[in-house]
Amino acid sequence: MTPAIETEGLTLRYGHFTAVGDVSLRVEAGARHALIGPNGAGKTSLVHALTGNVPATAGRIRVAGQDVTALSQAERVRRGLARTFQINQLFRGLTVMENVSLAILERERKTRQFWRSFAADRAVAEEAREHLAFAHLEELADRPVRSLPYGSQRLVEIAIALATRPRVLVLDEPAAGVPAAQSESIFERINALPRDLTLLFVEHDMGLVFRFAERITVLVGGRIMTEGTPAEIQADERVREVYLGRRGHHGAA
Amino acid sequence: MRLIRIGAGLPLLLAAVASFFLFPEYLSLLNTLFILAIFALAYDLLQGHAGVVSLGHAVFFGMGAYTAAVLAAHGVTEPVVGLLAALLLSGLLALLLTRIVVVGNDLTRLLVTLGIGFLMLEAANQARWLTGGADGMSDFTMGPVLGLFRFDFAGETAFWYSLAALVLVYAFLWRLTTSPFGLALRGIRENVRRMPAIGAPVRRHLATAYTISGGIAGLAGALLAQTSNFASLDMLGFERSAEVMMMATLGGTGSIPGVVLGAVGFSYLKDALSAMSPKYWHLGIGLVLMLSVFVLRGGIAGGVSALLRRLRGRG
Ligand SMILES: Nc1ncnc2c1ncn2[C@@H]1O[C@H](COP(=O)(O)OP(=O)(O)OP(=O)(O)O)[C@@H](O)[C@H]1O
Ligand SMILES: [Mg+2]
Numbered sequence: 036m037t038p039a040i041e042t043e044g045l046t047l048r049y050g051h052f053t054a055v056g057d058v059s060l061r062v063e064a065g066a067r068h069a070l071i072g073p074n075g076a077g078k079t080s081l082v083h084a085l086t087g088n089v090p091a092t093a094g095r096i097r098v099a100g101q102d103v104t105a106l107s108q109a110e111r112v113r114r115g116l117a118r119t120f121q122i123n124q125l126f127r128g129l130t131v132m133e134n135v136s137l138a139i140l141e142r143e144r145k146t147r148q149f150w151r152s153f154a155a156d157r158a159v160a161e162e163a164r165e166h167l168a169f170a171h172l173e174e175l176a177d178r179p180v181r182s183l184p185y186g187s188q189r190l191v192e193i194a195i196a197l198a199t200r201p202r203v204l205v206l207d208e209p210a211a212g213v214p215a216a217q218s219e220s221i222f223e224r225i226n227a228l229p230r231d232l233t234l235l236f237v238e239h240d241m242g243l244v245f246r247f248a249e250r251i252t253v254l255v256g257g258r259i260m261t262e263g264t265p266a267e268i269q270a271d272e273r274v275r276e277v278y279l280g281r282r283g284h285h286g287a288a
Numbered sequence: 289m290r291l292i293r294i295g296a297g298l299p300l301l302l303a304a305v306a307s308f309f310l311f312p313e314y315l316s317l318l319n320t321l322f323i324l325a326i327f328a329l330a331y332d333l334l335q336g337h338a339g340v341v342s343l344g345h346a347v348f349f350g351m352g353a354y355t356a357a358v359l360a361a362h363g364v365t366e367p368v369v370g371l372l373a374a375l376l377l378s379g380l381l382a383l384l385l386t387r388i389v390v391v392g393n394d395l396t397r398l399l400v401t402l403g404i405g406f407l408m409l410e411a412a413n414q415a416r417w418l419t420g421g422a423d424g425m426s427d428f429t430m431g432p433v434l435g436l437f438r439f440d441f442a443g444e445t446a447f448w449y450s451l452a453a454l455v456l457v458y459a460f461l462w463r464l465t466t467s468p469f470g471l472a473l474r475g476i477r478e479n480v481r482r483m484p485a486i487g488a489p490v491r492r493h494l495a496t497a498y499t500i501s502g503g504i505a506g507l508a509g510a511l512l513a514q515t516s517n518f519a520s521l522d523m524l525g526f527e528r529s530a531e532v533m534m535m536a537t538l539g540g541t542g543s544i545p546g547v548v549l550g551a552v553g554f555s556y557l558k559d560a561l562s563a564m565s566p567k568y569w570h571l572g573i574g575l576v577l578m579l580s581v582f583v584l585r586g587g588i589a590g591g592v593s594a595l596l597r598r599l600r601g602r603g
């Protein structure tokens with residue numbers, strides 16, 4: 036089967052510094068695929084390059100077999116590749132409902148309309164409510180995002196991405212910065228996503244990774260160190276070394 | 289905030305109509321206020337809604353003024369035709385300029401729009417054969433509006449003509465800012481980095497906003513040229529660009545009724561303070577601007593909504 040994401044020699048340099056080096060990654064369709072690695076390993080940089088947030092220095096990227104290397108970030112979103120951010124990127128002054136509605140309106144190319152009220156668009160409002168219900172945000176729908184507790188803001192981050200109706204969703208530390216109890220419930224939501232949606236997620240908490248991932252890629256120094264099933268990764272001496280050696284540094288960045 | 293946004297249009301309109309009867313000697317001043325309100329609304333579509341600044345917006349105002357004046361001087365004297373032509377040409381100019389304005393960040397945008405302003409001023413100055421250069425243009429006569437209403441000395445026709453334009457622009461922008469496109473502009477203002485990640489064509493949105501804003505600014509300029517029978521270089525100069533920014537800030541950028549009040553308040557202050565002494569004008573407007581940013585937080589509109597919140601909190 037065609038993989039959902041396939042990269043060939045993907046490289047991202049910031050000046051002379053190679054943040055992502057020659058990464059060839061394959062994420063199967065419908066996968067629950069984790070991307071792990073110590074702080075500064077280049078995970079976020081890889082997500083940037085993959086989604087077009089930062090143009091890659093070299094390499095090729097295919098989404099569902101289609102070469103998207105030359106496409107802009109927005110065009111990749113239209114091909115079904117969405118992402119969330121490690122550090123919230125929300126429309127803070129808008130309500131939760133408006134945040135999600137905006138993503139729907141952009142997807143439907145309705146943002147060209149300026150002669151009707153967006154709030155009066157029933158179809159959009161209904162769909163937005165569905166995404167909010169999924170993310171357990173219904174009660175907060177009319178609150179400005181900036182007034183929400185951080186954990187809820189992380190869920191808005193995901194709800195916005197879902198509203199683009201992705202085929203592949205890349206989650207960069209979806210539970211970054213929230214207390215352990217809440218990261219559970221965020222991952223519980225992620226786990227409830229439909230199986231035909233391919234998930235690639237970055238996560239530091241090994242407990243969560245081993246529970247939710249079916250496949251794990253380990254990134255160290257911008258390069259893939261190894262890849263395997265949770266059992267294989269758990270048994271890998273080198274992975275343990277990388278992690279044990281740096282345990283103290285695993286904060287949310 | 290929402291309450292004021294929807295509710296303030298009607299009282300403002302009533303106040304405008306009432307002023308016709310209350311201040312019959314000041315009709316031409318009121319006419320100018322309406323025109324500046326239109327200009328400020330046009331500008332604030334960019335600053336207040338899309339969150340992008342411009343220091344050269346008078347270019348479009350001046351473009352509209354000269355379009356109307358040149359047309360009238362060449363025999364197209366029906367005002368509404370002149371207005372539409374000004375709207376289209378200024379919008380077109382804005383569209384052509386979007387490529388260099390939309391790229392970059394706020395600082396580069398300020399510098400680029402400032403530069404465009406200087407270039408256009410010099411271009412208008414050099415094109416004496418068309419614009420009259422530094423002398424301006426005044427040898428044209430406007431026909432009656434729609435062939436029916438002649439401009440009179442008291443300024444009654446001008447008053448209603450500009451007020452009608454203001455009402456249309458107000459309604460149009462109010463509709464626009466509550467539309468899907470308006471939401472996308474607010475998205476750009478709130479987080480321009482997230483927009484491409486939801487598939488949004490940010491440049492296209494900004495180009496559209498810039499074109500609409502430029503077109504309406506041109507319409508305001510045309511109104512001024514037509515009702516004052518004059519077009520001159522100061523209509524596209526830096527001072528006018530800076531003033532429109534101050535009007536929006538004073539009124540409360542992002543709020544349509546607020547910006548209208550800002551334009552009125554600014555012009556009133558300018559008039560009153562300059563009458564005392566030019567010194568007072570600069571001192572006064574300096575203090576008022578500080579006050580509207582640091583104390584009122586969000587200008588007049590911000591002050592009013594804070595007041596409403598407090599009243600509601602008590603009641
Ligand atoms: N814009 C940038 N310019 C220069 N260097 C950068 C830039 N962004 C990231 N880096 C560097 O690239 C390296 C990889 O950063 P990245 O954020 O991708 O790591 P990460 O694996 O996501 O780390 P974390 O687990 O802390 O989120 C780091 O050394 C970082 O300092
Ligand atoms: Mg990271």
